[in-house]
Amino acid sequence: MNEPDFIAALRSLPLHPGARGLMDDCAVLTLGAETLVITHDMMAEGTHFRADADMADVAWKLVATNLSDLAAKGAEPLGVLLGHTLGRDDARFIKGLEEALDAFGTVLLGGDTIAAAGKRALGLTAIGRATALPVPSRSGAGVGDGVWLTGPVGRAMLGFEGHPDHAGAFCRPVPRLAEGQALAGQVTAMMDVSDGLLLDAFRMAEASGVTLALERAAIPVADPEHFEACVRWGDDYELLFTAPPTAALPVAATRIGTVIPRRSEAPLMLDGAPLSDPAKLGYRHG
Amino acid sequence: MNEPDFIAALRSLPLHPGARGLMDDCAVLTLGAETLVITHDMMAEGTHFRADADMADVAWKLVATNLSDLAAKGAEPLGVLLGHTLGRDDARFIKGLEEALDAFGTVLLGGDTIAAAGKRALGLTAIGRATALPVPSRSGAGVGDGVWLTGPVGRAMLGFEGHPDHAGAFCRPVPRLAEGQALAGQVTAMMDVSDGLLLDAFRMAEASGVTLALERAAIPVADPEHFEACVRWGDDYELLFTAPPTAALPVAATRIGTVIPRRSEAPLMLDGAPLSDPAKLGYRHG
Numbered sequence: 001m002n003e004p005d006f007i008a009a010l011r012s013l014p015l016h017p018g019a020r021g022l023m024d025d026c027a028v029l030t031l032g033a034e035t036l037v038i039t040h041d042m043m044a045e046g047t048h049f050r051a052d053a054d055m056a057d058v059a060w061k062l063v064a065t066n067l068s069d070l071a072a073k074g075a076e077p078l079g080v081l082l083g084h085t086l087g088r089d090d091a092r093f094i095k096g097l098e099e100a101l102d103a104f105g106t107v108l109l110g111g112d113t114i115a116a117a118g119k120r121a122l123g124l125t126a127i128g129r130a131t132a133l134p135v136p137s138r139s140g141a142g143v144g145d146g147v148w149l150t151g152p153v154g155r156a157m158l159g160f161e162g163h164p165d166h167a168g169a170f171c172r173p174v175p176r177l178a179e180g181q182a183l184a185g186q187v188t189a190m191m192d193v194s195d196g197l198l199l200d201a202f203r204m205a206e207a208s209g210v211t212l213a214l215e216r217a218a219i220p221v222a223d224p225e226h227f228e229a230c231v232r233w234g235d236d237y238e239l240l241f242t243a244p245p246t247a248a249l250p251v252a253a254t255r256i257g258t259v260i261p262r263r264s265e266a267p268l269m270l271d272g273a274p275l276s277d278p279a280k281l282g283y284r285h286g
Numbered sequence: 287m288n289e290p291d292f293i294a295a296l297r298s299l300p301l302h303p304g305a306r307g308l309m310d311d312c313a314v315l316t317l318g319a320e321t322l323v324i325t326h327d328m329m330a331e332g333t334h335f336r337a338d339a340d341m342a343d344v345a346w347k348l349v350a351t352n353l354s355d356l357a358a359k360g361a362e363p364l365g366v367l368l369g370h371t372l373g374r375d376d377a378r379f380i381k382g383l384e385e386a387l388d389a390f391g392t393v394l395l396g397g398d399t400i401a402a403a404g405k406r407a408l409g410l411t412a413i414g415r416a417t418a419l420p421v422p423s424r425s426g427a428g429v430g431d432g433v434w435l436t437g438p439v440g441r442a443m444l445g446f447e448g449h450p451d452h453a454g455a456f457c458r459p460v461p462r463l464a465e466g467q468a469l470a471g472q473v474t475a476m477m478d479v480s481d482g483l484l485l486d487a488f489r490m491a492e493a494s495g496v497t498l499a500l501e502r503a504a505i506p507v508a509d510p511e512h513f514e515a516c517v518r519w520g521d522d523y524e525l526l527f528t529a530p531p532t533a534a535l536p537v538a539a540t541r542i543g544t545v546i547p548r549r550s551e552a553p554l555m556l557d558g559a560p561l562s563d564p565a566k567l568g569y570r571h572g
Contacts, residue, residue: 001376003399009380016365016393027396029364029413031320038395040367040411044402078315079302081326083369083409090287094295107302109324110313112409113289116330121407123369123398125326127315 020137023207025069025191028135035130037075041066042083045119055089056096057171058122063100065194066126068175068237072192073135074184075128077177079109083123086115104177132184136241141189141208145242147257148249150179153197153238154222154230166222173237180239182250190241195234196282198268198275204240205267212242213269214257232282306423309493311355311477314421321416323361327352328369331405341375342382343457344408349386351480352412354461354523358478359421360470361414363463365395369409372401390463418470422527427475427494431528433543434535436465439483439524440508440516452508459523466525468536476527481520482568484554484561490526491553498528499555500543518568 001009011022018028029036041062045051049058063080070077082097101107109127141147159170176192183190189208193200197219205212221230242259243249266274268281275281287295297308304314315322327348331337335344349366356363368383387393395413427433445456462478469476475494479486483505491498507516528545529535552560554567561567 001372003372003401006370006372006376006380006399009377010368010383010394010397010399013380013384014387014393016395019365019393019395022394022396027365027367029395031322031415032318034317034320036317036322038367038411038413040369040396040409041398042369042371042400042407042409044371044400044407046404047400047402079305079313081313081324081411082296083326083328083407084292085328085330085407086287086289086292090292091295094292094299097296098299101300107300107305108296108308109302109305109315110308110326111296112327113292113296114328114330114333114407115289116333116405116407118332118404119402121330121371121400121402121409123326123328123407123409125324125367125411127324129317 024137026073035133035135037070037073037128037130037135039066039069040123040125042121042123044121055093059093059096060100060172062122062124063097063104064173064175066124067104067177068192070126070128071175071177071180072190072239073130074132074180075130076181077104077106077126077128079107079127081109081125082111084111084113085120085122086113087120104175131181136184136187136190138189138191138204138207141204141210141242141259143210143259143261145188145259146245146255147212147214147259148241148253149220149256150176150239150251150253152220152222153193153236154233156235157229157233158222170235173235175237176239179251183241186247186249187241187243190239193234193236193238193240196232198231199278199282200240202268202278202281209262211260211263211267211269212257213260216271218254218256220254234282310423312359321419321421323356323359323414323416323421325352325355326409326411328407328409330407341379345379345382346386346458348408348410349390350459350461352410353390353463354478356412356414357461357463357466358476358525359416360418360466361416362467363390363392363412363414365393365413367395367411368397370399371406371408372399373406390461417467422470422473422476424475424477424490424493427490427496427528427545429496429545429547431474431545432531432541433498433500433528433545434539435506435524435526435542436462436537436539437524438506438508439479439522440519442521443515443519444508456521459521461523462525465537469527472533472535473527473529476525479520479522479524479526482518484517485564485568486526488554488564488567495548497546497549497553497555498543499546502557504540504542506540520568
């Protein structure tokens, strides 16, 4: 099966109400007076990192990408469980893991370590505590809301391409945990930009049943000469969110558009032109 | 690094108090009035399942082995997150996943699906709610306690070897969830027997700082003619536990020994003979 078919099949299984129909980045688990936010993301050699990558960077990114999902829910991390396949440069992996846990103020809860032949797969489960209820989802964008972005997109792309000012943006992304917690009570929808601004905005529009009308000139990009690439690359982990236009936002963010009623088959518009084919909105990368 | 070295390095990182020093099967997370029990186990092609295994059985076993860790803590499963690498027979995988979720009364919370080349790695995170406090650990066995086992060992071995009466024991193990919940308030230490009775008993003795003195004639084995293999194979997922000798046990279990003060370097004795080399107590299998 391909990924969409497999996920569609998973949706036919018994789901927890907090699974949000497998449409969101995280599961939300209510337990007494507490609300937990839980996510699990994997990284595989060859797909998500190169065979010669610094394993310290891989460990950092594994933690950062999972915590970015928590950030998009406004959750405070409680800890992570690591699923590790032993291999090359495990000491570097431990080093990067330690640096990431320290940098993001979280701790190891447990996990599993296995030996396996071939390319390595790594998994991380991150568990956080919701700081605002309801926990933001992708599906709450309302007509008339503004659309905001917490920072420029394209920095990870420049880092990947070797630009010295942006090396860390690709290898050592930083989840917007503080921003997510500050915003969680103000937003109508929120997600992290992991797969490209346009593709992720498309997904938010789809989940919310609206159209996001973005303005090209308003979108902050790291490299204006390569605007189209900046808005299609991912890995920047800025937060994309919607909120009432008069919201007093607690963090710096750039308004990049407006939520409008769904325009036929175009969940996304850029300067008034419909963008309806998700295959052209983002792309996979190393 | 090898697995013991890697886990030792992980122990030097910032750990959550509920990580129990990475010495237990699960993490224990206290949240307000609730106590969560969380585990993450992986299975890799070639290491944990054969390249020609029925993927429905693989999915079942992935769920069962994680839920067995919850069973050993007396936890009631709340849901699971799946880390899936796409590949051969994904529809069979979905089928086995559905059957396991139904059989064990739990649901899917979320996860991640990736495409990757080479051998497949699968991960599962299981989250449960503790039903008795303190949550049983491996480290609570006290001198004078009895040592019990909830059922015979060696059935999975016979199933693996093709014995028709035991095929399900290897391919479709059943976590002892009800037994674990019933026992959790009565035991001083508990764990599931996943890596072989002797090796797991050795680990419990090490964690508790005692010696477990087992009696050969008392140990229920599926194939008495191959006693030594039965007590070294694993994958049966019976519960091994200690409790005061006068405890009124709520489930059927066989007393197989007694907890005695630590005898020099022998955490484990069988009919009075010390077994001190963990490398000879269990073995890896397909």
